[in-house]
Amino acid sequence: MAKRIAASLVHAIETLFVIAAVALAVALLLPRLFGYTPYAVLSGSMEPELPVGSMVYVHETDPTALQPGDVVTFYRSDGAVVTHQVYEVDAEARTIGTQGIANKDADGSLVHDAQATPFSGVIGIAAFCIPYLGYAEAFCTTPSGLLAIIAVLALLAVASLLLGKSGSRRAGRRARGCGNDG
CATH class of the missing domain: 1.10.287 (Helix Hairpins)
Known part of the structure; x- marks a missing residue:
């Protein structure tokens, strides 16, 4: 028994x-x-829109089509993959300015990322996310x-x-x- x-x-x-x-x-x-590539969300810089531990699905896009307010995934200058909101597109310099929506100064204003991202560093636009799935993927890898x-x-x-x-x-x-x- x-x-x-x-x-x-x-x-x-x-x-x-x-x-x-x-x-x-x-x-x-x-x-x-x-055509969607998944990335685990490892920091809280985009909360509550993209909670830590989520899996964000990114679709390749033409960087010249980006608009302020779009959420994009890109390679930072050190090679790290980051997903942040676009606040500025400079077509002439071929760069975008980004910010994490949870990254704020003491006065509550959003802190812009220190470096502009070249168009060549843009992976794509974040289309959707699945909460908690990033934890499983991160653990399994x-x-x-x-x-x-x-x-x-x-x-x-x-x-x-x-x-x-x-x-x-x-x-x-x-x-x-x-x-x-x-």
């Missing part, structure tokens, strides 16, 4: 793990078929996250094998008339 409960529990955990993996894969891969996933999969596989073997031995004894069904 206890082995049957344990086997059911292991099976339920395996099922949840597979469902979560498929859902994460769909959320990360399916939008790419339609770290060495410790990958190790944790591999460990859970290994434990589930071992538990399935052990519980499956003991169940099949009992079934074999019953079939031969050797087991005690009581």
Whole structure:
């Protein structure tokens, strides 16, 4: 009886793990078929519009078409990927000025990013976001996250094998008339 409960529990955990993996894969891969690239939101500079831990989906756009108020994802001069709001487009200099909507001075006014972003650094415009999905993606792409996933999969596989073997031995004894069904 206890082995049957344990086997059911292991099976339920395996099922949840597979469902979560498929859902994460769909959320990360399916939008790419339609031209959207997902990025995890790692800071609060765009809250509440883009909460920390969200996954923002970015669609490539022509930088000359950007307008103040658009939310764009771009490469900062140090190579970091950032998503901020456009406050200025300088077509002549081929740059955009950006700001995080949560980055404010002591007087409450928005702080502009220190450097203008060249058009060549613009990845695209943020189309939509899914809250909390960025946490899962960020965890799964770290060495410790990958190790944790591999460990859970290994434990589930071992538990399935052990519980499956003991169940099949009992079934074999019953079939031969050797087991005690009581």
